[in-house]
Amino acid sequence: MRTIAQRDNIRDLILDGVDALLARFGFKKMTMEDLAREVGIGKGTIYLHFPGKEELVLAHVDRIAERLLLRLRQIAAGPGSPQERLRRMLLVRVLFRFDSVTHYSQNLDDLLSSVRIPLLARRGAHFEKEAAVLAEVLRDGCAQGVFNSAGVQMSARALVGCTNSFLPFSLSARELGERDELEKRLIGIVDLLLNGLLRRSSGPSKRRR
Numbered sequence: 001m002r003t004i005a006q007r008d009n010i011r012d013l014i015l016d017g018v019d020a021l022l023a024r025f026g027f028k029k030m031t032m033e034d035l036a037r038e039v040g041i042g043k044g045t046i047y048l049h050f051p052g053k054e055e056l057v058l059a060h061v062d063r064i065a066e067r068l069l070l071r072l073r074q075i076a077a078g079p080g081s082p083q084e085r086l087r088r089m090l091l092v093r094v095l096f097r098f099d100s101v102t103h104y105s106q107n108l109d110d111l112l113s114s115v116r117i118p119l120l121a122r123r124g125a126h127f128e129k130e131a132a133v134l135a136e137v138l139r140d141g142c143a144q145g146v147f148n149s150a151g152v153q154m155s156a157r158a159l160v161g162c163t164n165s166f167l168p169f170s171l172s173a174r175e176l177g178e179r180d181e182l183e184k185r186l187i188g189i190v191d192l193l194l195n196g197l198l199r200r201s202s203g204p205s206k207r208r209r
Contacts, residue, residue, distance in 0.1 A: 026107035064100045065126040082141030090190045094166045105176040131156040
């Protein structure tokens with residue numbers, strides 16, 4: 001126990017324990033004693049890093065968002081046309097979150113109802129960061145003549161807003177169990193959104209007779 005408590009990655013170990021217990025018990029039934037046993041540390045060590053259960057689960061959500069943001073930045077800086085990169089990013093921002101909570105999807109309503117107000121505040125900040133990365137790729141596409149150049153930041157926020165309806169907190173229990181169907185619907189919406197961003201050639205002007 002002492003060795004674990006002194007590890008540099010103790011916060012991650014604790015949050016790994018939260019992730020496991022959310023699947024096993026749900027937020028309301030999970031206790032600090034359960035978490036201490038899961039991680040193999042004393043309760044006091046947990047309280048050194050997190051004041052309570054609410055802060056624990058919010059930090060767990062933050063970690064998912066931080067890992068997703070890193071993945072989005074990697075795609076934004078990676079190979080492919082602006083349209084290809086933007087498409088991958090929109091799909092990943094939904095499916096990464098889906099895959100991160102699918103093992104405790106049956107307890108998701110319990111979690112969301114318990115921390116709804118502080119979670120909404122944090123979620124807005126997460127979405128703004130994701131929109132900023134999407135905007136970078138949109139600007140690149142505008143510079144290359146791929147996308148319309150008007151309102152890049154507004155377009156990025158619109159892409160976030162339109163795909164938010166596929167995020168886990170917006171889905172029913174049945175939808176949370178149907179990843180393939182969700183991905184199929186998501187692809188259709190993403191392709192439609194990107195099609196609306198493409199710059200259209202005006203073509204040759206017609207002379208009036």
